[in-house]
Amino acid sequence: MASFLAHYIELETSEHLYRQLVEKSPDGIMVEKDGELIYTNPAIRDLYGRETNLIGEKVTDIVLPSEKSHLYKDSTAVKQNTAEKKLIQADGSALPIETIEKPLLYKGEQATQIMIRDITYRKQMEEFINQSEKLSVAGQLAAGVAHEIRNPLTGIKGFLQLLKATTNEHHSYYDVMMSEVERINEIVNEFLYLAKPEVYKIEKHDILDLINEVIMLLNTQAILNNQQIVTNFSLDLPKITCESNQIKQVLINIIKNAMEVMSEGGEIYITVEKSEHNLKLIVCDEGKGIPKERLVHLGEPFYTTKEKGTGLGLMISRKIIEEHSGTLSFASVVNKGTSVTILLPIH
Ligand SMILES: Nc1ncnc2c1ncn2[C@@H]1O[C@H](COP(=O)(O)OP(=O)(O)O)[C@@H](O)[C@H]1O
Ligand SMILES: [Mg+2]
Numbered sequence: 001m002a003s004f005l006a007h008y009i010e011l012e013t014s015e016h017l018y019r020q021l022v023e024k025s026p027d028g029i030m031v032e033k034d035g036e037l038i039y040t041n042p043a044i045r046d047l048y049g050r051e052t053n054l055i056g057e058k059v060t061d062i063v064l065p066s067e068k069s070h071l072y073k074d075s076t077a078v079k080q081n082t083a084e085k086k087l088i089q090a091d092g093s094a095l096p097i098e099t100i101e102k103p104l105l106y107k108g109e110q111a112t113q114i115m116i117r118d119i120t121y122r123k124q125m126e127e128f129i130n131q132s133e134k135l136s137v138a139g140q141l142a143a144g145v146a147h148e149i150r151n152p153l154t155g156i157k158g159f160l161q162l163l164k165a166t167t168n169e170h171h172s173y174y175d176v177m178m179s180e181v182e183r184i185n186e187i188v189n190e191f192l193y194l195a196k197p198e199v200y201k202i203e204k205h206d207i208l209d210l211i212n213e214v215i216m217l218l219n220t221q222a223i224l225n226n227q228q229i230v231t232n233f234s235l236d237l238p239k240i241t242c243e244s245n246q247i248k249q250v251l252i253n254i255i256k257n258a259m260e261v262m263s264e265g266g267e268i269y270i271t272v273e274k275s276e277h278n279l280k281l282i283v284c285d286e287g288k289g290i291p292k293e294r295l296v297h298l299g300e301p302f303y304t305t306k307e308k309g310t311g312l313g314l315m316i317s318r319k320i321i322e323e324h325s326g327t328l329s330f331a332s333v334v335n336k337g338t339s340v341t342i343l344l345p346i347h
Helices: 002-023 042-048 121-166 171-195 209-225 243-258 311-324
Strands: 028-033 036-040 081-088 093-104 109-118 202-205 227-235 238-241 266-275 279-285 325-334 337-345
Touching: 028 042, 028 121, 042 081, 042 109, 093 121, 121 171, 202 209, 202 243, 209 227, 209 266, 209 279, 227 325, 238 243, 243 266, 243 279, 243 311, 243 337, 279 311, 311 325
Parallel strands: 227 266
Antiparallel strands: 028 036, 028 109, 081 093, 093 109, 202 238, 266 279, 279 337, 325 337
């Protein structure tokens, strides 16, 4: 009698243990028989976002139709079937899951055990890797194509100039053609800049020198546009470690944007100051500003609102600043102006 009791207790304990394993499992476990669910563990309820268990429901109703899979009818089969599917949650949203289906004898009858795992994170990672691969392949292709385009362009431009010089007719057509060729050239150059493996020279530079060089470059155009570039630099600014041509490229892109948005003239303010462990550079314009819903698109490739824009300037600028462990941000008030802030770490 005593041994029977001991045996019974042992059985109870092990039954309890196994039940715990299934009930506390973070993966969903359910058993299906003839298309209907006859057992579901608590994790299934969480995955589906339901209050009650799903016993009695049809498997085909809770897995997205396009991804329904064949369920085993033969319990002697040892094969298991793994698939990626989506399950429909209580609020109607689709959750990416992995299912493992295996034939099972449940209370002496043929059934299918289905394990369900939430693979949202894995899917996001896969998507991310896919996207980066696509981008880098696209970048390499674009650089190759851009390079090939540049030489024929030079030829076309030269002969257009020649043709124009030999005739008195259609001069305006030649001008349009040449300015369009110039535009292609600009796009190609920006692309090449983005992809070409440059020999970088990282050195310590006084940012004010770089800014002054850029202003010198752009000032003639600014004066023609009736614009004034006003600077306000703090004293005793530390030098920053950077690739000077790249930082100048960023400054040109940003100041040119400011100039392009102030067709009626006005002032462009450039301030530089120290802010904790960063150098803070702000370029402010008095242009038409950027509506809030458009701010988020700044820096996306090919995002431009200009007839002759490339939509690459800010993307390249952001890339460069991030490579320097800095940040690029925008603030804007419609009809008042825009301010672009660059933070660069002081090493
Ligand atoms: N200072 C600014 N004021 C208003 N809009 C701006 C400013 N700078 C950039 N933008 C907006 O961001 C877009 C993208 O700029 P950018 O990447 O330099 O490309 P592009 O100048 O060729 O259009 C511009 O077309 C414009 O709509
Ligand atoms: Mg631009």
